Every structure is written in C-alpha cells, then in structure tokens.
Amino acid sequence: MADVRVFRPKSLGVLLRLYARSPEALLYGGGTALGPRLRGPAGGALELPAKVIYLGYVAELSRISRTQRSLDIGATLSLARIMSVGRNVLPKVLHAALASVATPSVRNLATLGGQLCSPEGGGDALPALAAVGALVELRSLGSARWLPASRFVEGLPPLRSGEVVCRVRVPLEEWDFQVYRKLGHQPGTLHAALSFAGVARLPKGTLESLHCSFGGLGFGPLPGRELEARLKNARLPLTPKAVEGLLQELRRQLPSGEPAAAARGAASESGTAASASPAPGPEAGQLSENYRAATALRLLRWFLDGLSAKSLETL
Amino acid sequence: MPAPSLIRLRFTLNGQQVAVQCQPGTRLLDLLREEFDLREAREGCGRGECGACLVLMDGRAVNACLVPAFMLADSEIVTAEGLAQQKEHADLRRALAAYDLSGCGYCEAGLAIALAALLLSDPDPGEEDVQRAIAGNRCVCGAHVRGPRFAASGSRGPAAGRRHGRR
Numbered sequence: 001m002a003d004v005r006v007f008r009p010k011s012l013g014v015l016l017r018l019y020a021r022s023p024e025a026l027l028y029g030g031g032t033a034l035g036p037r038l039r040g041p042a043g044g045a046l047e048l049p050a051k052v053i054y055l056g057y058v059a060e061l062s063r064i065s066r067t068q069r070s071l072d073i074g075a076t077l078s079l080a081r082i083m084s085v086g087r088n089v090l091p092k093v094l095h096a097a098l099a100s101v102a103t104p105s106v107r108n109l110a111t112l113g114g115q116l117c118s119p120e121g122g123g124d125a126l127p128a129l130a131a132v133g134a135l136v137e138l139r140s141l142g143s144a145r146w147l148p149a150s151r152f153v154e155g156l157p158p159l160r161s162g163e164v165v166c167r168v169r170v171p172l173e174e175w176d177f178q179v180y181r182k183l184g185h186q187p188g189t190l191h192a193a194l195s196f197a198g199v200a201r202l203p204k205g206t207l208e209s210l211h212c213s214f215g216g217l218g219f220g221p222l223p224g225r226e227l228e229a230r231l232k233n234a235r236l237p238l239t240p241k242a243v244e245g246l247l248q249e250l251r252r253q254l255p256s257g258e259p260a261a262a263a264r265g266a267a268s269e270s271g272t273a274a275s276a277s278p279a280p281g282p283e284a285g286q287l288s289e290n291y292r293a294a295t296a297l298r299l300l301r302w303f304l305d306g307l308s309a310k311s312l313e314t315l
Numbered sequence: 316m317p318a319p320s321l322i323r324l325r326f327t328l329n330g331q332q333v334a335v336q337c338q339p340g341t342r343l344l345d346l347l348r349e350e351f352d353l354r355e356a357r358e359g360c361g362r363g364e365c366g367a368c369l370v371l372m373d374g375r376a377v378n379a380c381l382v383p384a385f386m387l388a389d390s391e392i393v394t395a396e397g398l399a400q401q402k403e404h405a406d407l408r409r410a411l412a413a414y415d416l417s418g419c420g421y422c423e424a425g426l427a428i429a430l431a432a433l434l435l436s437d438p439d440p441g442e443e444d445v446q447r448a449i450a451g452n453r454c455v456c457g458a459h460v461r462g463p464r465f466a467a468s469g470s471r472g473p474a475a476g477r478r479h480g481r482r
Contacts, residue, residue: 006339006385036362046340103451106363108375
C-alpha cells in the first residue's frame with residue numbers, strides 16, 4: 001500500500017500554499033460523495049492517494065455571514081448547519097434543495113463545496129444555486145475570482161489548477177414563485193436522476209424575471225440571455241409562442257440521444273420526447289436518457305403552465 | 316514496499332479520552348468495531364443510505380462508514396453503547412427496546428442514535444420532526460422503520476408503542 005500523507009491546514013493561506021505546491025493532492029471536505037468511491041474492492045478502509053488535504057479545519061471555509069443583499073456561505077459548512085443558520089433567510093428553493101440531499105446524517109457531513117464539485121456531476125442543490133443566481137468564489141495562491149454557480153451545472157467543475165472553492169454567495173432576493181423537484185436516483189447513489197429548480201418574479205401580472213435549472217442533464221440554466229430579454233415584462237399568462245420558445249430552447253440542449261428532438265413543432269401539445277418512439281433495440285441507458293429528457297420537458301411545461309395560471313403550489 | 320503511513324489520533328469516545336494509531340483512510344466504523352470492540356454500529360450499505368452505522372460526532376448523527384480516521388482528531392464520538400451509559404438517554408434505549416422496533420435488531424442502534432441526536436437539538440420533538448430525523452434509517456431486513464411517538468412536552472423518550480412495520 002502506498003505511503004499516504006494527510007495535511008490538515010487550519011487557515012486558508014496555508015491551504016492555498018499547500019495546494020499550490022501539490023495540485024495533485026485530493027481535497028477532502030465532507031467526503032460523503034468521495035468516501036464511497038474510495039473504498040477498496042474488499043470494502044473497509046479508503047484507498048487514499050499519496051496526498052490528501054483535509055479542509056475541515058480551515059476556519060475561513062466554515063463561516064457564514066450575511067449582508068442586506070446576500071448570504072456568504074463557506075464551502076465546508078455542512079448542509080445541515082446551513083439549513084439551520086439560514087432557516088429564515090435562505091431562498092425557499094435552495095432550502096428545499098438542501099433538505100432533499102441524501103439523508104439527515106449525510107447532511108451533517110456534506111458541504112456546499114461538495115455539491116458544486118461532486119464526482120457525480122454536481123449535487124442535488126446545484127440547480128437551485130444556479131436558479132437563484134448564486135456566485136462561487138474560487139481562490140488560488142495569488143488569485144481570486146467569482147463564477148456563477150450555473151457554470152458548475154454544465155459538467156466538469158470549471159476550476160483551474162490550484163483553485164479551491166471558498167464560499168458561495170447567495171443573493172437574498174424575493175421571488176414570487178419558487179419550485180424544486182427531485183426525481184429518481186442515479187444507480188447506486190442518492191443523487192437525483194433529474195432535478196429541477198425554478199424561480200420567477202411577477203410584479204403586477206408581468207414576468208419580470210424567470211430562471212430555471214436542471215440537474216442531471218449537464219447544461220446550464222434556462223432561459224438563455226436572448227430569450228430572457230424577449231420574455232422580460234411579458235404579461236401573464238404567457239403566450240403559447242413564449243412557452244414553446246422555452247421548450248424549444250430546452251429541447252436544443254437535451255442529450256443528443258433524444259430521438260427526433262429537432263423535428264417537434266410548436267403544435268405539439270405535450271412537447272415531450274415521450275411522444276417520439278425510441279430507436280429500435282435501445283440499450284437500457286439510452287432509454288433512461290430518453291425518459292429523463294421527456295420528463296425534463298414535462299417539468300418545464302408544468303412550471304410554465306402553473307406560472308401562467310398562478311396555480312403552482314410554490315414553496 | 317514502503318509501509319503505509321500511520322497517523323496517531325486522540326479523540327473522546329463515549330466520554331473517555333482515547334488514542335489510536337491507524338491508517339488515515341481507516342473508517343470510523345472499522346475503528347469502533349475492530350479496535351474498540353464496539354459493535355452496535357454496523358455495516359449496512361457502506362455509503363450513508365441505511366443508518367445502521369450511525370454514531371454521534373460532536374453531537375450530530377453521522378454515518379461512521381463515511382468518516383475516515385483523519386477527520387477524527389479532537390472530536391467527540393458517542394456510540395449506541397455510550398448512549399446506554401448516559402442517564403438522559405438510557406430511557407430512550409429502554410423505550411426503543413419496548414417498542415419492538417427491530418424485527419431483526421440490525422437497525423435499532425442506528426435508530427437510537429438518530430433519535431438521540433434529535434433530542435439533543437429538540438427535547439420535545441413533534442411527529443414530523445421524528446420522521447425527518449429517522450428518514451435515513453433503513454433496516455437490512457427490508458422492513459419499513461417507523462418512528463416512535465413522543466409524549467407531550469418535557470419528554471425525552473418515546474411514550475407510546477409503534478411497531479416495526481413490514482412492507
């Protein structure tokens with residue numbers, strides 16, 4: 001068995017210097033997603049790489065602070081702690097997403113940093129972070145930058161060598177509608193097969209702002225800027241053309257395994273991939289992909305229809 | 316081949332200061348069972364889904380199968396055995412035994428830890444609080460685990476019987 005060194009820095013400065021010297025080191029926070037992946041074939045002890053940097057003692061990463069406009073949450077604060085401290089200020093969609101992650105005991109260990117950088121391609125809270133416009137602070141020795149959380153929805157975490165997720169800034173904005181749904185599980189995990197977060201602001205019957213984001217599909221939030229600009233100040237109920245525009249934008253981004261996606265017209269009532277027949281003799285994974293795509297379209301239509309009818313049971 | 320690095324740890328286990336030397340990746344679950352012969356935390360799923368290995372770590376219920384040794388330094392660990400020795404939780408264990416919650420017995424210790432953690436934060440939990448607290452407890456026998464009903468204010472233990480239901 002290889003020699004393993006575990007570093008336990010107590011400050012951000014020491015962490016960044018360590019990581020700059022050893023960018024191949026494994027950063028270990030709560031470990032709830034990493035731990036099961038590191039178990040050996042016979043079970044038991046984790047098979048750790050040569051260098052591990054444990055983040056749990058870094059003071060700057062476990063703080064939570066509030067301004068009038070935002071809540072700054074340290075990357076290693078446990079989800080349970082975030083939900084407890086932020087109970088009355090977190091956007092409800094984010095609170096619901098955090099509460100859906102795994103089990104209560106896992107949430108006592110799991111962290112927001114892990115939600116962003118999960119090896120499963122982002123945790124279940126990620127769509128909610130993206131929908132509310134959360135920002136993520138990344139720091140390395142000598143540099144700092146902020147990225148939208150939506151960048152983490154798109155697949156591999158967009159981190160440069162030596163960068164560490166330090167905190168997440170959650171805007172404290174009022175939303176008239178907030179919904180979160182989590183469906184199914186990815187095989188062998190508690191991660192959702194598909195998750196959806198949607199928020200909207202509707203002053204005086206117009207659509208001032210609308211954001212939604214999916215987890216498990218590998219692309220960023222909707223709508224894109226062009227469509228968002230067209231929808232701004234649209235009156236409710238949304239026109240069929242506006243609804244179909246959003247559905248088309250989703251269809252364009254769905255995995256390419258979805259059959260006949262480009263051929264669907266605005267007249268399709270359900271607007272789902274379920275109406276298209278699957279390719280003959282599909283593999284189980286392909287069927288699963290089609291089903292997720294179909295369900296994603298249904299979720300979006302349900303959200304838009306409910307928004308228009310003001311019939312959504314918001315959080 | 317170089318020997319695997321060992322780390323030396325000090326932490327509190329069931330109220331006692333302990334010191335141990337082990338590989339950094341050794342799971343807390345394995346440490347408890349093999350080093351300290353505390354076997355009520357059990358291997359279930361190995362990934363935090365079933366709650367069979369729950370222990371209290373610094374007052375919070377955590378899955379011992381997910382905690383590597385290097386996370387333990389200076390922490391306070393309480394196992395189901397330790398709960399039984401604590402006056403405030405002794406009633407809880409006796410009441411759970413009276414409930415016959417554990418058709419096979421495998422999940423009872425984890426359930427006790429989940430409920431003890433709840434009582435630490437809320438001495439007078441409601442039905443929904445109990446259900447939320449045990450949402451991560453599954454029994455290996457496949458039965459559905461239902462939480463006990465807690466008595467009205469002031470209680471620190473379950474008062475009425477609920478049985479371990481079978482699907």
